[in-house]
Amino acid sequence: MPQRPYEILPGNHGSRIRVNARGSAVLRVPRLNRGTAFTHEEREQLGLEGLLPERVTPLEGQLHRAYTRFVRAHHPLEKFSYLQGLRDRNTVLFYRLLSEHLDEMMPIVYTPTIGDAIQEFSLWYQQISGVFCSIDAPDRIEDALRAFGRDPEQVDMLIVTDSEGILGIGDQGVGGIQICLGKKSLYTAAGGVDPDRMIPVVLDVGTDNLQLLNDDLYLGLRHARVRGERYDAFIRSFVEAAQRVYPHAMIHWEDFGADNAHRILTTYRDEICTFNDDVQGTAAVVAAAFIAGVRAKGERLSDQRVVIHGAGTAGIGVADLLVDLMVQEGLTPDEARMRFWATSSRGLITDEPTKRFRDFQRPYARPAAELAGWQTDAPGLYYLADVVRNVHPTVLIGTSGQPGSFRESVIREMAHHVDQPIIMPLSNPTILAEATPTELLTWTEGRALVATGSPFAPVSLDETTYTVAQANNAFVFPGIGLGVGVCRATRVTDPMIAAAAQAVASLVRITRPGQSLLPSVRDLRRVSATVAIAVARAAEADGVAERPLTDPIQQVFDTMWQPVYPEMVLDEG
Numbered sequence: 308m309p310q311r312p313y314e315i316l317p318g319n320h321g322s323r324i325r326v327n328a329r330g331s332a333v334l335r336v337p338r339l340n341r342g343t344a345f346t347h348e349e350r351e352q353l354g355l356e357g358l359l360p361e362r363v364t365p366l367e368g369q370l371h372r373a374y375t376r377f378v379r380a381h382h383p384l385e386k387f388s389y390l391q392g393l394r395d396r397n398t399v400l401f402y403r404l405l406s407e408h409l410d411e412m413m414p415i416v417y418t419p420t421i422g423d424a425i426q427e428f429s430l431w432y433q434q435i436s437g438v439f440c441s442i443d444a445p446d447r448i449e450d451a452l453r454a455f456g457r458d459p460e461q462v463d464m465l466i467v468t469d470s471e472g473i474l475g476i477g478d479q480g481v482g483g484i485q486i487c488l489g490k491k492s493l494y495t496a497a498g499g500v501d502p503d504r505m506i507p508v509v510l511d512v513g514t515d516n517l518q519l520l521n522d523d524l525y526l527g528l529r530h531a532r533v534r535g536e537r538y539d540a541f542i543r544s545f546v547e548a549a550q551r552v553y554p555h556a557m558i559h560w561e562d563f564g565a566d567n568a569h570r571i572l573t574t575y576r577d578e579i580c581t582f583n584d585d586v587q588g589t590a591a592v593v594a595a596a597f598i599a600g601v602r603a604k605g606e607r608l609s610d611q612r613v614v615i616h617g618a619g620t621a622g623i624g625v626a627d628l629l630v631d632l633m634v635q636e637g638l639t640p641d642e643a644r645m646r647f648w649a650t651s652s653r654g655l656i657t658d659e660p661t662k663r664f665r666d667f668q669r670p671y672a673r674p675a676a677e678l679a680g681w682q683t684d685a686p687g688l689y690y691l692a693d694v695v696r697n698v699h700p701t702v703l704i705g706t707s708g709q710p711g712s713f714r715e716s717v718i719r720e721m722a723h724h725v726d727q728p729i730i731m732p733l734s735n736p737t738i739l740a741e742a743t744p745t746e747l748l749t750w751t752e753g754r755a756l757v758a759t760g761s762p763f764a765p766v767s768l769d770e771t772t773y774t775v776a777q778a779n780n781a782f783v784f785p786g787i788g789l790g791v792g793v794c795r796a797t798r799v800t801d802p803m804i805a806a807a808a809q810a811v812a813s814l815v816r817i818t819r820p821g822q823s824l825l826p827s828v829r830d831l832r833r834v835s836a837t838v839a840i841a842v843a844r845a846a847e848a849d850g851v852a853e854r855p856l857t858d859p860i861q862q863v864f865d866t867m868w869q870p871v872y873p874e875m876v877l878d879e880g
């Protein structure tokens with residue numbers, strides 16, 4: 308194997324690096340490159356003289372220049388493209404910039420702009436640092452993972468999508484790899500996971516997106532999505548290859564279609580270290596907002612009546628965790644599930660024999676007998692308005708990808724029966740939100756406790772300013788990944804996910820109207836560290852931690868990679 312251009316040396320925060328490359332090769336390796344920040348002495352040692360402008364700019368000056376360049380780009384996709392280029396040129400500068408301006412830049416590297424970047428993937432394609440696996444060549448998976456060229460001991464995570472359910476914009480084919488890069492950026496900027504320890508992967512199984520199939524520029528496999536046994540065998544081949552090449556890596560599944568997401572999680576969760584962000588990550592952040600909101604109202608979790616509008620990957624994941632929390636308060640699982648009403652595109656999930664629902668939705672089927680006395684617009688059909696009218700929910704969660712579906716009449720009806728309704732339109736990107744915070748607060752005279760999936764500006768109404776919580780799994784997955792890496796967990800268990808939720812909720816105190824149900828994005832590094840400690844402790848308590856937790860706070864802090872130029876150790880060559 309050829310010598311790698313660098314090696315990360317043992318030590319905390321990734322603060323020492325052995326440099327094996329020389330000359331212009333150094334400038335082409337983002338982890339080594341520090342551009343104009345190389346001092347004259349370093350330039351001499353590394354053979355860079357004459358390859359850079361004369362004036363040395365330390366990191367602070369580079370940050371100023373990079374931020375100015377970012378601000379001057381007008382269109383969000385232009386900003387995205389600038390940041391992507393920076394990430395591929397200079398790892399430290401990119402992550403330092405992103406960490407220092409996370410609230411301003413997260414909407415660019417993540418939802419909503421990433422949705423546009425994914426849709427434009429083939430047109431804007433330059434180069435992607437990730438792994439592309441094709442269902443038409445399953446025997447090449449292992450080679451592709453090895454070709455990425457990482458030390459097997461030093462990879463903590465594979466971030467994997469098959470792109471069937473990207474955010475709420477559906478099947479995006481090979482372009483879905485961008486969501487893995489977006490998640491990776493947040494793992495590092497928010498969670499301090501060393502960027503070298505993660506690999507983005509797209510599993511290209513074809514696409515059912517006819518626009519992509521008919522686009523000459525499309526870069527993925529040009530056939531319909533493969534399903535069934537061949538798909539499952541491909542996933543099995545991927546998991547086995549991943550285990551062989553990177554035996555300690557957690558597999559993070561992102562944006563699979565609902566059936567595959569739930570089936571893959573159920574198949575592998577007791578076999579390998581695996582985490583589905585849309586099911587488990589979303590559940591944890593929503594549970595945190597739910598706990599904070601119910602606590603602010605002075606009520607019990609188990610007294611809530613919860614409507615989940617959009618019983619798919621995310622919606623059912625949320626329901627499952629909220630059920631567990633209610634069980635912890637003393638309900639039986641059956642009693643807890645009876646506090647939930649879930650809708651799909653076919654309306655309320657019921658046990659009526661004439662209606663067909665998916666396996667993972669069945670636990671939430673409402674008994675047909677309950678519906679006999681319901682008032683509905685059309686007999687036998689139960690949509691969101693009917694559910695709200697008959698159930699009087701205290702909590703309404705939107706994971707439907709249906710913009711505007713929290714209509715004014717529905718929200719007014721809900722608020723008519725509940726003093727402080729908790730309402731979470733979680734669909735991403737922004738244009739798919741079930742309602743905007745301004746609408747929800749206006750229709751409820753400021754009484755609603757609101758959290759959204761994508762970022763929204765604060766809302767001013769009748770002398771009060773309402774800070775809108777961003778209930779996005781970005782509040783938990785970076786900390787979960789960090790915690791799993793710190794204690795080298797061999798599984799991600801339900802108590803670890805519940806611990807993540809409780810950790811986020813513990814950082815929220817609502818003492819006056821308008822306060823957010825979740826911490827601020829600006830606080831994400833602290834949130835992630837808190838989540839990581841809780842997750843590692845839960846892993847140890849559950850017996851799945853391989854590394855002892857002697858001092859979890861210190862261990863988490865030491866593991867967090869810091870975006871500063873490391874000490875360089877030069878080899879003799």
Ligand SMILES: NC(=O)C1=CN([C@@H]2O[C@H](COP(=O)(O)OP(=O)(O)OC[C@H]3O[C@@H](n4cnc5c(N)ncnc54)[C@H](O)[C@@H]3O)[C@@H](O)[C@H]2O)C=CC1
Pocket residue numbers: 472473474475476562564565585589592616617618619620621622650651652653654705706707708709712733734735736739759760761778779780781
């Ligand atoms: N805020 C966050 O952290 C997260 C937000 N999401 C968002 O949630 C949305 C859904 O994502 P997934 O669960 O992955 O998709 P999914 O496709 O698995 O689930 C969507 C569900 O909505 C249902 N649905 C569609 N039309 C409906 C209608 N008119 N009425 C009621 N239900 C309807 C579908 O039947 C399906 O069950 C997306 O917009 C996604 O961005 C997903 C994960 C995390």
Ligand SMILES: CC(=O)C(=O)O
Pocket residue numbers: 418473474475562584585734735760779780781
């Ligand atoms: C946030 C996220 O994971 C989603 O919208 O799919």
Ligand SMILES: [Mg+2]
Pocket residue numbers: 474561562584585
């Ligand atoms: Mg997702």
